[in-house]
Amino acid sequence: MPRFRCVLCLVTAGGSAMDDRQLTTETTLIMGDDAKTMIQRSRVDDPIAPRRSRLQEFWRLLKQNRLAVIGLTVFVLFFCVAFLGLVLTTGTNPTFDPAMVRLQEKLQPPLSKPNLESLRPEEVPRLGVYLFGTDDLGRDVFARMLQGAWVSLTVGFVAVGISVLIGIFMGGIAGYFGQNNIRVDQVLATVVLLLGGGLLAFGARTSGVVLLVLGHVYILFSAWSKRVWGKRPIPKWMGVLYKDAVSTDTLIMRFVDIMLCFPSFFLILTVVALLPASMYNIMIVIGLTSWMGTTRFVRAEFLSLREQDFITAARALGVNHWRIIFRHMIPNAMAPVLVSATIGIATAILTEAGLSFLGFGVPPPHATWGGILSDGKRFIFDAPWLTFAPGFAILIVVLSFNLFGEGLRDILNPKLRERH
16 A cells, blocks of 8 residues: 555656656556556646636737737727817817817918917917917817817728628528528519619609509518418419529629629719718718628628537527527627628728718818818928828728738637737
């Protein structure tokens, strides 16, 4: 018995320094098979690496990518500046008034001090200096940049939120119910309803209302006919309408291909030119024209997840389709969507800046970075700071979102982690 204790202490304290073959031979001869099994179990049960939560593992991998950390830092700073801009530039008596006109102080360079003799007390800048200079109307460019930061952030996040919601819905339907066929009558009813809604939106109220009524009447008739006929044979004239026309996946993906054929920016420009100028219209139009990439990502993930064992087990347990989609499939398909959404925010900010630069963006009194850039192009040689400030701001913010999005892609995709 003492010999057994000595060898056990030796294995516990210095086992790592001993040769595995010698240790196995000694323990087999002295203690037998039971002791050997006990030592092997203890080795297997010991944790090889410290356990980390998902957030800790994400942060560890993120720190290895310096560019992604820089992008995240700039993004956080941009969010804080945009929030401060909302607080400081709104209200009846804002701290920084972006609409304050000082004609006697127009086109002042950055860091110039105001002429206190020609200004009323409420016109004096709060910082005592024009940090980014003034424009051709004497408005403080720094105050306008603060307000423009919140506008850019709002447009970017809301537009991407709309596109992600549409993309997840369309991609989920195509990936999960893609093998289901759509009948001829369903296609016709959908076309009639869409055509009626389009005519109604463009002012042809009578034709639009008639088509919408016809579409809804047919839907009610189709539901009534199913109850009346039941399992009885359907008449020949209705059999043509009840034939399978196309699969759900084919219909959605061909619609995605059609949307991708149009140049996105010119499509947005056309729609914005027809609609009244509004920040909400800008956000909605950008969101409704940028969901195709998310749809493709989600569809690909759903096609892969649909054949997994845990989905098959959920179906065998009688879980309904919508619970499987929202509880099991969407959370596992969100990794590429997050990467696409992060990069999409930068694209939405660029699109809004481009529209504002062309005069189709967010209307006054809201100041936008693209609008400031557009106002400064007339004075690019006399007052270049009017274009430098918004130009560099757009460059840095868009670059930070792209860097952070690339870092997210590398972190969430194990095949790309070895690069960093």
